[in-house]
Each structure stands twice: as structure tokens, then as C-alpha cells.
Amino acid sequence: MGKQEFTISIFSENHIGLLNQVTIILTRRQINIESITASESAVKGVHLLTMVVKTTPDMIRKVAKQFEKLVDVLKVFVHTSDEIIYQEIALYKVTTKGLMSGNIIDHVVRTFHARILEVSPEYMVIEKTGHKAEIADLLDQLEPYGVLQFVRSGRVSILAE
Amino acid sequence: MKKEKTVEEDRPQSNGQEQITGAEALLRCLVEEGVDTIFGYPGGAIMPVYDKLLDYEDKLRHILTRHEQGAAHAAQAYAMVTGKPGVCFATSGPGATNLITGIANAYLDSVPVIFITAQVVSSLIGSDAFQETDILGVSMPVTKWNCQAKKSEDIPAMVAKAFYLATTGRPGPVLIDITKDAQMENLSFKYKKCDYLRSYNPHIPLHTRAIESAAIMINHAEKPLILAGHGVLISGAVNELKKFAEKTGIPVAVTLLGLSSFPSGHRLFTGFLGMHGNYGPNLLTNEADLIIAIGMRFDDRVTGNLKKYAKQARIIHIEIDEAEINKNVQVDLEIHNDAKEVLQAMIPLVKQRSYDSWIREFRICDKTEYEKVIRSETKPEKGSIRMGEVIMNVSELTKGEAIIVTDVGQNQMSAARYYKFREPYSLVTSGGMGTMGFGLPASIGAKIGKPEKQVIAFIGDGGFQMTIQELGTILHYKIPVKIVILNNGFLGMVRQWQDMFYKKRYASTELVNPDFVKVAEGFGIPGKKVLKREELRRSLVTMLAAKGPYILDIHVDREGNVLPMVEPGASVSEVTLNYKS
Numbered sequence: 001m002g003k004q005e006f007t008i009s010i011f012s013e014n015h016i017g018l019l020n021q022v023t024i025i026l027t028r029r030q031i032n033i034e035s036i037t038a039s040e041s042a043v044k045g046v047h048l049l050t051m052v053v054k055t056t057p058d059m060i061r062k063v064a065k066q067f068e069k070l071v072d073v074l075k076v077f078v079h080t081s082d083e084i085i086y087q088e089i090a091l092y093k094v095t096t097k098g099l100m101s102g103n104i105i106d107h108v109v110r111t112f113h114a115r116i117l118e119v120s121p122e123y124m125v126i127e128k129t130g131h132k133a134e135i136a137d138l139l140d141q142l143e144p145y146g147v148l149q150f151v152r153s154g155r156v157s158i159l160a161e
Numbered sequence: 162m163k164k165e166k167t168v169e170e171d172r173p174q175s176n177g178q179e180q181i182t183g184a185e186a187l188l189r190c191l192v193e194e195g196v197d198t199i200f201g202y203p204g205g206a207i208m209p210v211y212d213k214l215l216d217y218e219d220k221l222r223h224i225l226t227r228h229e230q231g232a233a234h235a236a237q238a239y240a241m242v243t244g245k246p247g248v249c250f251a252t253s254g255p256g257a258t259n260l261i262t263g264i265a266n267a268y269l270d271s272v273p274v275i276f277i278t279a280q281v282v283s284s285l286i287g288s289d290a291f292q293e294t295d296i297l298g299v300s301m302p303v304t305k306w307n308c309q310a311k312k313s314e315d316i317p318a319m320v321a322k323a324f325y326l327a328t329t330g331r332p333g334p335v336l337i338d339i340t341k342d343a344q345m346e347n348l349s350f351k352y353k354k355c356d357y358l359r360s361y362n363p364h365i366p367l368h369t370r371a372i373e374s375a376a377i378m379i380n381h382a383e384k385p386l387i388l389a390g391h392g393v394l395i396s397g398a399v400n401e402l403k404k405f406a407e408k409t410g411i412p413v414a415v416t417l418l419g420l421s422s423f424p425s426g427h428r429l430f431t432g433f434l435g436m437h438g439n440y441g442p443n444l445l446t447n448e449a450d451l452i453i454a455i456g457m458r459f460d461d462r463v464t465g466n467l468k469k470y471a472k473q474a475r476i477i478h479i480e481i482d483e484a485e486i487n488k489n490v491q492v493d494l495e496i497h498n499d500a501k502e503v504l505q506a507m508i509p510l511v512k513q514r515s516y517d518s519w520i521r522e523f524r525i526c527d528k529t530e531y532e533k534v535i536r537s538e539t540k541p542e543k544g545s546i547r548m549g550e551v552i553m554n555v556s557e558l559t560k561g562e563a564i565i566v567t568d569v570g571q572n573q574m575s576a577a578r579y580y581k582f583r584e585p586y587s588l589v590t591s592g593g594m595g596t597m598g599f600g601l602p603a604s605i606g607a608k609i610g611k612p613e614k615q616v617i618a619f620i621g622d623g624g625f626q627m628t629i630q631e632l633g634t635i636l637h638y639k640i641p642v643k644i645v646i647l648n649n650g651f652l653g654m655v656r657q658w659q660d661m662f663y664k665k666r667y668a669s670t671e672l673v674n675p676d677f678v679k680v681a682e683g684f685g686i687p688g689k690k691v692l693k694r695e696e697l698r699r700s701l702v703t704m705l706a707a708k709g710p711y712i713l714d715i716h717v718d719r720e721g722n723v724l725p726m727v728e729p730g731a732s733v734s735e736v737t738l739n740y741k742s
Contacts, residue, residue: 013360017297017307024302065484071306071326074360 003054005034007079007086007157008064013072014040014047022049025066031055035088037154046074052155079157086157090135090150091117092126098145099124112138123148178349183313183339184209186350187277188217190320193352196248198239198609200224200232204252205292207279209344211250224609224638227630229256231602233263234628237272237334238589238606242564242614244397246273246327247606253279254292257338258299262596265303267334269593270418271391273327275320276304276336283311283340296338305333313346318355325355330363331482332395365481367506371496375453375477376510378494382451384519385411386442386474388434388463391418391592392456392481398501399423399585402455405504410515412523414442416457418592421582425561431523435463436727437574440534440736441526443727447734448522452476456500459489460593469732479503533738534724539579545718546694548572548647552579554701555617555645563615564589564607566642568600568624571653574723576619587614598627604642605634615643615705622648622674632684635710643704644688644712646677649719657722661740662729677714688712 012018019038026033034052041048055063060078067076096119099105108114108126112134118125128138135152181189187210191199199221203211214223226232229251236247247267251260257278267274281290297307306326310316316339323335379385393402399422406413406423412431413423417438423430432439434446443465446452452474457463464470467489478485478492479500486495496503538549552575555563561583567573567590582588589607591599604618625646635642647653656670678688691700691713704711725736 017301020298020301028302062484062488065486065488069482069484071358071361 003056005052005054005081006060007081007084007155008051008053008060008067009077009079009157010049010051010067011041011074011076012047012049012070013074014045015072018047018070018072019049021070021072022051022067025063026053029055029059029063031059031063035154037156050155050157079159083160084157085160086131086155087129088132088135088153088155089127089129090138090152092128092139092142092147093123093149094126094142095146095148096121096124102145104141104145108138108141112141114138178351180347181350182209182213182344183310183316183346183348184213184344185216186313186316186348187320187339187344188213188221189350190317190352191248192217192220193354194320194324195245196221198222198224199248199250200226200236200239200606201250202226202229202232202252202256203250204254204256204279206253206281206341207250207256207344209341210277210279210339223250224605224634226602226605227633228628229259230263230598231605231628231631231634233260233274233276234266234596234599234602235606235609236274237263237267237270238566238603239610240267240272240274241589242586242607243610244586246275246324248275248277250277251279252292253281253296254294256292257294257296261299261303262594264300264334264336266591266594266596266599268303268305270591271332271395272334273332274334275323275327276300276334278336278338279344280309280338280340282342284342286311286340296336300336303334304336307336307338309338309340310343311340313343313348316343316348317350317352321353321355322358325358326361330361363481365498367498367502368496369506371494372503372506373510375494375496376507378451378475378477379409379411379453379507380512380514384449384516385409385451385453386431386445386449387411387413388416388452388454388457389413389419389422390416390455390457391422392500393419393422394585396456396481396499396501398456398504401501401504401508403427405508405511408508408513409511410513411453412516412520414439414446416460416463416592417577417590418588419457420577421585421587424583425581426583429520432527433577435460436465437578437723437725438727439527439578440530440725440738441523443725443733443736444526445522446471447473447732449474453479454492455479455504456481458482458485461489464489465727465731465733465735469734530725530738545721546691546697546715547721548575548717548723549579550694551645551647551697551701551715551717552576552619554698556580558701558705559615559617563587563617564611566590566600566604566607566616566618568618568620569595569597570621570624570655571649571657571721571723572600572619572621572624572647574654575647578723597624600624601628601644602631602634604644605631605640608640608642617643617645619645619647621653622646622650622672622677623652625677626674629680632681632686635686636684639709641707641709643707644710645704646712646714647717648674648677648714649717649721650674651719653721654723656720660720660722661726678712681712686710686712688714691715
């Protein structure tokens with residue numbers, strides 16, 4: 001069975017060490033975390049951990065049951081990418097000089113639906129929300145103009161239906 | 162002993178509630194939970210608790226082992242024979258880390274033990290203080306749950322939660338780490354047992370539809386086989402299993418930890434499964450058309466090569482831990498429930514049947530196994546004493562009614578194979594973890610848990626030396642355990658593998674041993690060395706009749722192999738019966 005991408009959502013009590021317990025299970029199964037996001041969920045007092053991992057469907061079933069078994073975990077959901085609507089957010093710090101000379105700001109904002117968050121004589125900060133591939137695309141486009149910094153968040157997702 | 166009891170009236174009161182220290186609160190919580198025995202070892206950080214323990218001697222008996230690992234194993238054995246959770250104390254740092262093997266052992270075998278470790282004062286945590294260890298981090302992968310109390314008022318709720326979690330669902334060890342300042346501060350004490358956590362639901366509603374489907378599958382099976390595991394004992398389903406098997410007429414095989422869940426002499430009993438299990442149940446696992454697995458987890462030592470395991474059979478898996486279902490073996494019907502509840506619901510739904518010709522197949526296998534292995538192992542006429550004949554003699558002399566404790570290796574497999582267990586909860590062994598050194602401290606815990614029972618430990622000469630210091634505990638508390646050292650001068654099981662799979666290259670397996678009888682004598686324990694077959698039976702009788710502890714150092718065949726064997730990588734139907742080195 002081939003590996004594919006899964007988004008795991010773990011709803012839990014907000015207790016110290018929970019993340020450690022989760023990663024112990026992944027480490028034992030030799031599964032790498034592609035991305036991770038932790039925050040309070042829509043329910044007050046319930047924590048949500050969203051992780052993206054690549055593994056086989058068989059393994060993800062076993063691992064999900066092991067997460068569910070953790071005492072502080074309330075509920076675990078596993079989804080393939082086509083079952084969810086998901087986004088990541090990225091910030092790009094690019095030299096103002098480079099961007100101006102390239103004259104591509106318009107292109108960036110329109111084609112990539114990005115936003116300019118901050119402008120200074122030295123740099124501009126661009127924000128882009130989207131899938132990993134689009135974010136990487138924009139990075140490629142900006143690269144020639146001098147990317148000073150680049151950060152990308154983990155995935156947040158919501159169930160399609 | 163110098164001690165001053167705290168006078169009740171002197172205690173500070175606030176808001177009408179009693180003010181006590183965290184250390185005393187811990188002890189009061191234990192009393193509330195029905196604890197009367199603690200195994201442990203003191204040290205700097207846990208001194209406030211031990212100091213208070215003197216005032217609770219009438220309610221809480223503390224057994225001072227000679228090493229924390231011993232305390233952990235003893236507490237586990239105590240839990241296994243009594244059905245009550247074991248309790249174990251250790252100090253911070255090395256005290257806590259010395260518990261880890263014992264905690265991991267209890268975790269793999271699903272035994273409820275409450276481990277209390279002390280921690281340095283909270284202001285020093287994280288600073289690499291003297292005897293500070295991140296025991297929460299270290300124990301996390303091998304505990305069902307753990308937590309740290311940095312404030313005295315956290316202690317009662319944490320202890321309540323610990324007992325609830327350790328004993329419900331699939332049981333397991335839990336650990337509470339208590340800082341020294343939390344032990345010393347006062348709190349207003351009140352205790353409420355825990356019976357609910359929103360993130361944890363051990364009481365799963367009965368899957369009645371699945372149980373009905375299972376009954377239909379069972380009623381239509383031609384060659385059904387029950388595989389009973391530790392879960393049968395844990396859920397207290399021994400009577401239900403017997404009723405279920407007798408009504409359906411289905412033969413029963415047990416896992417190592419499932420031994421004693423079904424009487425060995427029963428007409429439906431087919432033996433024990435796995436690498437060194439009996440010939441019939443291993444071989445015929447691959448003949449059965451329906452396997453009913455109850456409270457077991459298809460461990461690799463049971464299944465052998467998974468690719469060739471029971472492919473012809475439909476499998477029903479009754480298991481309380483959902484993560485175990487479809488983990489190793491893909492099953493056809495899962496019943497994620499408590500074994501006892503499922504069997505109770507299923508008994509009225511199944512038909513009265515008998516499978517004479519199917520059971521005859523097991524008996525034919527038994528005969529083959531007897532001819533090829535058992536006869537020469539249990540009734541040899543010449544040569545050195547065999548492990549099997551020692552066990553068989555003990556089994557006969559005790560009528561299968563003793564509690565048997567084993568270490569790990571050939572001694573363990575021989576005990577599992579040749580002792581005829583007649584009573585539930587009468588085997589204490591290290592299954593999943595295979596911890597050498599488990600036997601001696603475990604025998605102490607078992608005897609303290611069941612003082613009225615004869616407790617006999619079968620230990621190899623290797624494992625005995627791993628925790629030999631616990632002879633001091635036996636001396637100290639005059640614990641009348643009977644210790645049988647099956648001495649072959651080798652790390653026997655490793656040597657057997659070297660014999661069979663490493664061209665007989667005996668790398669670091671031969672032992673130079675002390676005179677164990679003399680060692681025991683130093684600890685005030687009488688004993689006898691047994692070298693000849695003629696002395697064996699009489700020596701065993703002497704040992705069993707002894708009032709106090711007793712050691713027999715029995716010199717057995719140096720290069721005896723435990724057979725049959727499902728060799729690594731082999732299928733359960735490819736059992737090796739004959740092996741000549």
C-alpha cells in the first residue's frame with residue numbers, strides 16, 4: 001500500500017505533555033510530521049491539534065486508535081485531502097528595491113491573491129493563504145527579487161460537506 | 162523505634178476542614194482506596210512521606226525491597242494475584258529511574274500498579290538539581306497515564322484519577338510524581354473517588370449486534386477454536402469462559418498470560434499457544450475454520466509468521482482495547498467490549514454442540530508431542546535432571562494448586578508447559594516484556610498478596626542473579642516463598658538460540674556461578690543443592706513442607722532445549738518437534 005497524505009485532527013484536554021504523548025506514538029511508528037498546528041478549538045477548554053502526516057491507510061488507522069487511547073484525548077479524526085477544506089498561511093519578506101525593479105507587485109497580489117502587510121524602504125511583507133503548492137509557487141516567483149525571510153504555518157482544516 | 166505520633170487534637174483546622182500535609186494526604190488517599198500494602202524504597206525527596214508512614218503503620222504495611230526494580234515487580238505480582246492495584250514508592254532521580262523496567266513490564270502485561278515517585282522541590286525542577294530526573298518524560302511511553310503534583314492540594318484528585326485509570330478499561334501502570342514541597346505543605350483534606358473523565362470511557366456499551374453475529378458464526382462453525390488471553394482473567398470471566406466453552410463444546414487454547422484462565426485438566430483444554438507452546442493448538446490454529454480470540458492481542462510470540470497465520474479461519478476478536486483490534490491480525494468480526502460482558506451476553510445465544518472429531522485432532526497432536534518431547538522431558542530414565550521433570554513433580558506434589566512465579570527464559574517456558582494450573586490467577590510471569598530478574602521480587606509480592614497459598618518461584622541461574630539482593634527482603638520480612646533455581650550454568654534460552662541458529666557459538670552465555678545454597682545461607686534461608694534424580698522428589702517434598710522460605714538449587718541438563726518451538730519466521734503450523742544439535 002502506497003503512502004499518502006492524511007490530516008489528523010486530535011481534540012483533547014489542554015494538559016501538559018499531550019503533544020509529547022502524541023509524538024511518541026508517531027516516533028515509534030517512524031512517521032514524520034509534515035506540519036502541525038495547535039490551538040483551542042471552537043469548544044472552550046477543548047484543544048485541537050492538526051497534523052499532516054504521510055503514511056499508509058493501514059498505518060494511519062492503527063495510529064489513530066493509539067491516539068484515541070490516550071487518556072486526555074477526546075476524539076480523533078483522520079481525513080484525506082479531498083475530504084477537507086484546508087489552508088496554510090505564509091509570510092514572505094522581500095526587498096522593496098527588488099520588488100520595485102521587477103514591477104511584479106500587481107501580479108503577485110492579483111494572480112496569487114496575496115496581501116501586502118507592511119511596506120518600508122527596505123522590505124515588504126507579503127501574506128499568502130493557500131495550499132502548500134501555491135505557497136511554494138509564489139516563493140519561486142519571488143526568489144529572483146531577494147527573499148529575506150519566509151515562513152509557513154501548519155495546516156488548518158475544516159470538514160467539507 | 163523512635164517515633165512520636167501526631168496527636169489528633171494538635172492538628173490545625175481551617176474552615177472546619179482538617180489541615181494535613183501533602184505527605185499525609187497521600188497516605189490517607191491510599192487508605193481511602195483500600196490499599197494496605199506498599200512496596201518501596203526511601204530516599205531524600207520522599208522522606209516526608211516515609212516519615213508520615215510511621216504514623217500509618219497500622220493501616221499501611223510497607224515492604225522495603227532491596228532495589229526499586231524489586232519493589233516494582235513485587236507490586237505488580239501483588240496486583241496479579243489479588244486483583245487489587247499494587248502500590249509502589251520510590252524517591253526522585255535514580256529511585257524513579259530504577260522503577261522503569263518494572264513499570265514497562267506492568268504496562269506490557271496490563272497490570273494496575275500505582276507508582277508514586279518523589280521529585281525535587283518545585284523551584285528546582287528543570288535546573289538539573291541533585292537527584293532530579295524528568296520522570297514524567299521518561300515514564301510517559303510506558304505508563305497508561307502520569308502526572309506531577311507541585312502543590313499539596315493537587316494530590317487527592319490526582320491519586321483518585323490514578324486509581325480510576327489504573328484499574329478500569331485495559332488496566333495498566335500510572336505514575337504520580339510529587340515534589341518535596343508539595344509533600345510538606347498543608348492542605349484542607351477531603352477525598353472523593355474518581356469515576357468519570359470526559360476524555361476517557363472504559364465502559365463501552367455492549368455491541369449486541371456484533372455479539373449476535375458472532376453467535377451465528379459460532380453456531381455454524383465446524384472447527385472452532387477459542388484463544389483465551391490475560392483479558393479473561395482481568396475481566397473476571399473465568400466462569401463465563403468455562404460455561405461458554407462447555408456449552409459450545411469448543412476447544413480452548415490459552416496464551417502465556419492466559420494460563421490458569423481455564424483449568425489445565427479440562428477435557429476441552431488444548432494447551433498453551435506460541436513459540437514454545439503446545440503442538441496441537443499451534444498446529445491446528447492453521448486448521449480451524451473459526452477463531453474466537455478473547456482478551457488477547459495476537460502478540461508475535463503467539464502468531465509466528467503473520468503472513469501464514471490462520472489465513473483459512475474467520476476470526477472473532479473480543480477485546481477491550483480498540484487499538485489492539487486489527488493491529489497485528491486482520492479480523493472478520495470485532496467486539497470491542499469487556500470479555501466478561503460479551504461472554505455473558507453470548508452464552509444464551511450459542512447452541513449446545515460438541516466437536517468430537519475436531520477435538521480428537523488435538524489429542525492426536527498431544528500424543529505426538531508426548532512421544533517426541535514430553536516423555537523424555539518429564540520422565541527421563543537417565544542423564545541429567547530435566548527442567549520439565551522438576552516442574553511436573555512440583556505440579557503433582559501441589560496438585561496444581563500453588564501460585565507459580567517464573568523468571569524469564571527456559572525456566573519460564575518449562576513452567577508454563579508442565580505445570581497443570583487448576584486455579585485462576587495462579588501464574589505470575591513476565592509476558593510481553595520478558596524481564597529477566599522478575600521472578601524473585603515477584604514471588605515476594607505474590608506471597609504477600611496471597612499468604613495462605615504456597616508460592617513457588619522457578620528461576621534460572623541467570624535471572625536469579627539479576628535481582629538476587631531481594632533475598633534480603635525475604636530475610637527481613639520472613640517471607641515463606643519457595644525458590645527453585647533451575648541451574649544449567651547457562652543463560653539457557655539464549656544458549657538454545659545459539660545452538661539452533663548461531664552454529665552453536667556460545668557467546669557470553671556460560672556462567673560462572675556462586676554456590677547459591679551458601680549465598681542463601683548468608684541470608685538466613687535454608688536450602689539444598691540437588692544433583693541427582695534420586696534426590697529430586699524428596700528434596701521437593703522437604704522444600705514444600707518447610708515453614709519459612711527455602712531454596713533448592715537444582716542442577717539440570719546443561720544443554721537442554723525447550724521444545725517444541727515455532728522458530729522465528731516460521732508459521733505456527735511449522736512447529737519444530739525434533740532438534741538434535
